[in-house]
Amino acid sequence: MSFPERLRLLREEIDLTQNELAKFLSISRQSVSNYEKGTRFPNDPHLILKISQFFNVSVDYLLGATNIRNSFERDLNKKNTRINEDNSSYYLNKKEALEELFYEVDNLSINYIEKLTKCIKIFKDML
Structure with missing residues (x-):
């Protein structure tokens, strides 16, 4: 568009x-x-x-370069997020991780995006 x-x-x-x-x-x-x-x-x-x-x-x-409405910059002020997983921990740059996710999702149809969103919500509820 x-x-x-x-x-x-x-x-x-x-x-x-x-x-x-x-x-x-x-x-x-x-x-x-x-x-x-x-x-x-x-x-x-x-x-x-x-x-x-x-x-x-x-x-x-x-400008039509992406179908993602918001950049979520206000939520990404934290430079790194500590991730604890299976007795180990590491740091993840949240902004880079979300940008990579948005890049992968951007060209999917709305139907697939809705299905992916439901999967993420299910996964989130399991945590």
């Missing part, structure tokens, strides 16, 4: 008009319309960041 499609989808998901979004972003309604039609693209990186923060999605998701 491309930036114009994502922008429109995100705006419509929260029942926001182009005019309301334009006011928040301090741009014209016509600019929002042009972005959604794909006839123009924001040339200010700060504006792209502001849009992604407003909708609580990653810039990669907004």
